[in-house]
Amino acid sequence: MANAILDIQHLKREFKMGSETVRALRGVSFNVQPGEFVTIMGSSGSGKTTLLNILGCLDKPTDGDYLLDGVNVKNLSRNELARLRNRKIGFVFQSYNLLARTSALENVELPLLYNSGITLHERKEKAMKALEAVKLADRMDHLPNQLSGGQQQRVAIARALVNEPVMILADEATGNLDTRTSYEIMSLMQELNREQGKTIVFVTHEPDIAAFSSRTVTLKDGHVVKDSKNENVKSAKEALDSLPVNDDY
Amino acid sequence: MNVINLFRIAWKALVRNKLRAFLTMLGIIIGVASVITMVAIGEGSKQSIRDQLSGMGSNMINIRPSSNVTVGGGARLGASSLQTLKVEDVDAIKEKVNFITAVSPGLQASGQVINGALNWPTTIQGVSPDYLPVIREWKIKDGLNFTEEDVRTMAKVCVIGQTIVDNIFTNGQNPIGQTIRFGKIPLKVIGVLAEKGENTFGQDQDDIIIAPYTTVQKRILAVPYVQTIYASAVNEQSSDTATQEITAVLRKQHKLKGSDEDDFSIRTQAELISTISSTSELLTVLLAAIAGISLVVGGIGIMNIMYVSVTERTKEIGLRMSIGARGIDILLQFLVEAILISITGGIIGVALGIGAAELVNVFMQWPILISESSIILSFMVCAVTGVFFGYYPAQKAARLDPIEALRYE
Numbered sequence: 001m002a003n004a005i006l007d008i009q010h011l012k013r014e015f016k017m018g019s020e021t022v023r024a025l026r027g028v029s030f031n032v033q034p035g036e037f038v039t040i041m042g043s044s045g046s047g048k049t050t051l052l053n054i055l056g057c058l059d060k061p062t063d064g065d066y067l068l069d070g071v072n073v074k075n076l077s078r079n080e081l082a083r084l085r086n087r088k089i090g091f092v093f094q095s096y097n098l099l100a101r102t103s104a105l106e107n108v109e110l111p112l113l114y115n116s117g118i119t120l121h122e123r124k125e126k127a128m129k130a131l132e133a134v135k136l137a138d139r140m141d142h143l144p145n146q147l148s149g150g151q152q153q154r155v156a157i158a159r160a161l162v163n164e165p166v167m168i169l170a171d172e173a174t175g176n177l178d179t180r181t182s183y184e185i186m187s188l189m190q191e192l193n194r195e196q197g198k199t200i201v202f203v204t205h206e207p208d209i210a211a212f213s214s215r216t217v218t219l220k221d222g223h224v225v226k227d228s229k230n231e232n233v234k235s236a237k238e239a240l241d242s243l244p245v246n247d248d249y
Numbered sequence: 250m251n252v253i254n255l256f257r258i259a260w261k262a263l264v265r266n267k268l269r270a271f272l273t274m275l276g277i278i279i280g281v282a283s284v285i286t287m288v289a290i291g292e293g294s295k296q297s298i299r300d301q302l303s304g305m306g307s308n309m310i311n312i313r314p315s316s317n318v319t320v321g322g323g324a325r326l327g328a329s330s331l332q333t334l335k336v337e338d339v340d341a342i343k344e345k346v347n348f349i350t351a352v353s354p355g356l357q358a359s360g361q362v363i364n365g366a367l368n369w370p371t372t373i374q375g376v377s378p379d380y381l382p383v384i385r386e387w388k389i390k391d392g393l394n395f396t397e398e399d400v401r402t403m404a405k406v407c408v409i410g411q412t413i414v415d416n417i418f419t420n421g422q423n424p425i426g427q428t429i430r431f432g433k434i435p436l437k438v439i440g441v442l443a444e445k446g447e448n449t450f451g452q453d454q455d456d457i458i459i460a461p462y463t464t465v466q467k468r469i470l471a472v473p474y475v476q477t478i479y480a481s482a483v484n485e486q487s488s489d490t491a492t493q494e495i496t497a498v499l500r501k502q503h504k505l506k507g508s509d510e511d512d513f514s515i516r517t518q519a520e521l522i523s524t525i526s527s528t529s530e531l532l533t534v535l536l537a538a539i540a541g542i543s544l545v546v547g548g549i550g551i552m553n554i555m556y557v558s559v560t561e562r563t564k565e566i567g568l569r570m571s572i573g574a575r576g577i578d579i580l581l582q583f584l585v586e587a588i589l590i591s592i593t594g595g596i597i598g599v600a601l602g603i604g605a606a607e608l609v610n611v612f613m614q615w616p617i618l619i620s621e622s623s624i625i626l627s628f629m630v631c632a633v634t635g636v637f638f639g640y641y642p643a644q645k646a647a648r649l650d651p652i653e654a655l656r657y658e
Binding site: 053056058059078079082083085086087091093097099100101102106110111113114115116159163 | 251254257258261265266564565567568569570571572573574575576577578651652655
């Protein structure tokens with residue numbers, strides 16, 4: 001479809017390891033429409049990290065086409081890829097990757113520093129708005145080590161939102177968090193998806209996380225083995241409410 | 250990415266690691282400070298050597314008559330018997346030559362100087378008032394120099410050297426205001442020269458009487474010419490230019506044709522000048538070498554820390570790349586960090602160096618001269634050091650693969 005955010009066709013990625021060729025992706029095709037919340041599942045070795053790197057414009061496919069918001073990545077230089085990452089993609093990592101000894105606000109401002117079209121005033125305003133969107137407006141002067149894991153991940157999500165990307169690309173974003181915090185993050189993701197229409201591509205290997213998304217693409221040995229709409233999307237907020245109340249210790 | 254953002258990013262990265270940034274700077278700070286201090290001490294002593302040498306007359310130019318004519322069977326006449334230099338020549342030189350600070354006629358006479366019962370054989374030198382303070386840079390210890398008015402009126406006044414005082418004012422009498430006689434001419438002593446001691450030829454420089462040239466010319470020698478013209482070049486380097494100008498003026502004054510030989514000769518202190526310049530050059534080269542070494546050491550410190558920093562911040566680099574930093578952005582960030590370290594270190598070093606030089610001056614009484622050129626030079630070397638030693642680590646950072654960098658633990 002023409003207006004798909006992501007459109008990948010027969011994507012192949014091979015790595016040369018000495019004399020052997022490792023075929024990580026062996027012809028993957030699917031697309032993501034605006035406003036979708038897609039999880040990409042797969043066990044380790046399924047090729048999901050390779051796919052994520054390509055989706056994130058950090059890597060280029062050996063063969064096949066990848067159109068991000070209508071732009072074919074294949075023909076772009078390293079610098080053009082960097083620009084694409086800056087303008088169209090918001091990354092959320094498993095280990096947050098916040099800059100240490102840097103306030104939440106400055107961490108969120110970071111992508112805007114690489115966008116010369118943004119003035120100092122706009123930058124601050126956008127960063128504050130993004131922090132509000134993740135409900136951390138009152139923590140903007142805190143340093144990462146003064147924030148909990150969940151809060152740090154929310155700062156990271158704010159950083160992913162600040163450039164108004166066409167897609168949020170999350171890599172095991174709940175992998176370092178306990179169940180409760182994971183649900184909090186998923187609840188936030190669902191909210192962003194539902195209320196602000198953000199397109200989210202979420203890579204995970206946990207089926208209960210995938211249950212919060214509207215669609216799941218499952219990879220195995222470099223192929224898409226399953227691509228199904230999730231008819232019965234679980235609400236992360238309800239899941240959160242149903243958790244037993246934590247003992248304070 | 251715009252330049253302001255670039256500096257902001259680099260600055261924030263440095264502030265995040267204040268201690269490390271400071272330790273890295275330390276090499277540059279010490280390097281620059283020692284350069285500034287040493288150059289200040291070097292220049293200070295150079296200046297004081299130069300002052301002493303100028304006191305010996307390194308700027309002095311002597312013009313004497315020389316014979317371009319032969320008499321009888323081709324025998325040339327000695328300079329003392331020539332009468333070609335006139336007071337008008339002095340005036341012409343004063344008016345037309347640019348590279349001199351002062352010019353004075355010179356007439357010498359020998360004779361006995363008498364004070365009451367005491368007498369002493371000496372020389373009287375007739376000159377203009379500029380001769381002592383400007384041409385010879387010779388201070389008057391007591392009393393005053395004579396004036397243009399004294400020259401005009403052929404005043405019977407004189408300034409005497411210490412040897413004269415020692416020989417004819419033996420009873421501790423104050424010579425100022427006393428009248429002595431040179432031959433038959435009574436002269437009132439109005440000043441005593443500071444002691445100069447012997448010159449390099451063992452001649453007692455203090456054994457002299459200085460008087461207005463008109464007094465010596467008209468009252469003592471009664472001649473229409475002058476024996477010598479003394480001039481003082483603006484500085485050692487302009488001696489040659491001044492000599493050329495004086496030659497042109499005097500040839501015109503004496504109406505010499507193109508083919509005629511000069512009827513005068515000009516002598517400068519060429520040997521003294523070349524000694525001064527070679528000494529100063531040696532000093533400058535030595536200091537430049539020290540400057541170079543200390544800054545290279547500082548630069549290696551920067552490179553070392555920047556390499557460590559790139560490795561340590563691999564993950565940060567990966568993150569920056571993943572959110573849209575291009576290779577060039579990363580390169581410039583690390584380069585600007587290196588430059589900020591070296592320039593900040595340079596500023597602190599300059600301040601510290603000036604302070605240390607002042608301390609040396611105050612506590613050790615060594616002469617110092619803080620030259621702007623040494624500050625500007627070491628500062629520029631700092632910036633260049635930052636670029637040069639910051640480039641390789643920065644390039645290493647820029648070439649990282651974002652995927653690998655993100656995965657780096």
